[in-house]
Amino acid sequence: MSVELIKELPGRLRGGQLQSRGRLEQPLHLEKSFNHTTAKMLRVFTFILYFACSFGFRGIYPRRSHSHIRSSLVDSIKADVEGKIYTREVILTFLELVEKDKDSLAKDKEFLAKDKDSLAKDKDSLAKDKDDLKQEIAKKDAEILRVRSEKAAITSMRAILEAMLKLWRPNASHTAAYKELSKLMLDDKGDLTKECSDDLKKLEGETVKAIHVASEIKDLYHELSKIVHYPQIDDTGMIVGGNLPLRAAVGMAFLMLQRQCDEAKLFVIVYADENYKKTSYLQSGSVRPVDLD
Numbered sequence: 001m002s003v004e005l006i007k008e009l010p011g012r013l014r015g016g017q018l019q020s021r022g023r024l025e026q027p028l029h030l031e032k033s034f035n036h037t038t039a040k041m042l043r044v045f046t047f048i049l050y051f052a053c054s055f056g057f058r059g060i061y062p063r064r065s066h067s068h069i070r071s072s073l074v075d076s077i078k079a080d081v082e083g084k085i086y087t088r089e090v091i092l093t094f095l096e097l098v099e100k101d102k103d104s105l106a107k108d109k110e111f112l113a114k115d116k117d118s119l120a121k122d123k124d125s126l127a128k129d130k131d132d133l134k135q136e137i138a139k140k141d142a143e144i145l146r147v148r149s150e151k152a153a154i155t156s157m158r159a160i161l162e163a164m165l166k167l168w169r170p171n172a173s174h175t176a177a178y179k180e181l182s183k184l185m186l187d188d189k190g191d192l193t194k195e196c197s198d199d200l201k202k203l204e205g206e207t208v209k210a211i212h213v214a215s216e217i218k219d220l221y222h223e224l225s226k227i228v229h230y231p232q233i234d235d236t237g238m239i240v241g242g243n244l245p246l247r248a249a250v251g252m253a254f255l256m257l258q259r260q261c262d263e264a265k266l267f268v269i270v271y272a273d274e275n276y277k278k279t280s281y282l283q284s285g286s287v288r289p290v291d292l293d
Contacts, residue, residue, distance in 0.1 A: 131171055138166035139263060145238070146266065153233040155276070157250045158224040160238050160267070164254065168261040178221045178253075185217050185256055192217075199252045202287040203271060203280065208244045216249035224250070233276050240282070241272035251282060259285035 142163045148154060162174050169177040185196045192200065192210050200213055216223060223246060233239065240251050251271050257264045269282035281288040 134170040138163075138170045142167055142263065142266070149238045150236060153235045154238045155230040155233060155241070156227075157240055157242075157247075158221075158227065160240075160269070161221070161224065161250065161253060164257045164261070164264045164267060167263040168257055175221060181253060181256060181260075182217055182220070184260070185252060186214060190214060190218065196252050196256070199255050199287065200248060203251050204244065204248050208248055212245040213248050213252070216245045217253070220246075220249050220253060231276060235270075235276075237270045238267060239270045239272055239276060241274065241276040243274055247271075247274075254282050255285055255287070258282065 145154065145159065145163050154160060161178070165172075165174055165177040165181070169180065172180070185193060187193055192214050196217075197210055200208070200210060231241075240247055240254065251269070254267070254269050258267070265284045270278055271280045271282055271287070272278050278290045280290055
């Protein structure tokens with residue numbers, strides 16, 4: 001039985017007959033079949049059933065909003081001037097159900113708000129766990145590289161740089177992390193900062209021009225990617241060497257990372273010349289001469 005038919009039922013019952021759509025059924029004489037109290041209970045039941053169909057089975061009428069349904073019922077109640085269908089008791093029941101429904105909606109809204117806050121906290125917690133995991137992985141990779149350097153020479157400057165960049169910015173890509181690092185080494189004009197100029201003098205003296213080193217720093221990560229063959233050295237440690245101005249740019253990048261990241265200070269870098277002969281050490285962001293060994 002549809003909601004519309006249920007709504008029309010009380011009127012048809014008052015008229016003494018039940019008329020369906022398209023045909024006329026045998027008259028029903030309520031006076032003979034039901035007493036007045038029973039007829040009133042039937043009308044109440046009809047109203048409640050209509051209300052339940054409108055409010056309770058929301059999935060059947062998903063497009064009808066609560067406000068629309070309430071408005072329709074209010075209009076119907078006002079139209080019942082004599083109060084034969086919607087008696088005082090029925091109207092009070094309707095108002096009570098409406099208030100309960102409003103309370104239920106308020107509780108649902110409060111629950112959804114709490115659930116949203118809980119999901120946001122879970123998301124933040126997962127993000128933090130992910131960041132912590134990346135940091136731990138970076139530390140493990142750096143430790144593996146350090147242990148390897150105690151047994152043999154590590155001449156892959158790119159591998160050393162990547163390990164130090166991950167310690168500094170574990171959540172960023174190598175390219176993004178180095179781009180951020182280069183901004184600490186170059187000024188707005190693309191020249192070496194005063195700090196880096198001082199580092200260059202300590203590493204190379206006057207053997208290389210600062211403008212050439214600055215040019216290498218701009219595309220250092222790309223330049224290191226071009227190197228596919230690494231010299232075999234009968235020594236140990238992490239070694240920066242080879243031709244200028246590349247080796248100077250790499251050495252200065254390592255010094256800057258040691259200053260920016262405490263974990264990177266654990267890397268003691270051997271700085272060498274083009275023949276991979278030791279000239280100094282890069283330790284804790286400072287240049288230490290070899291003759292101090």
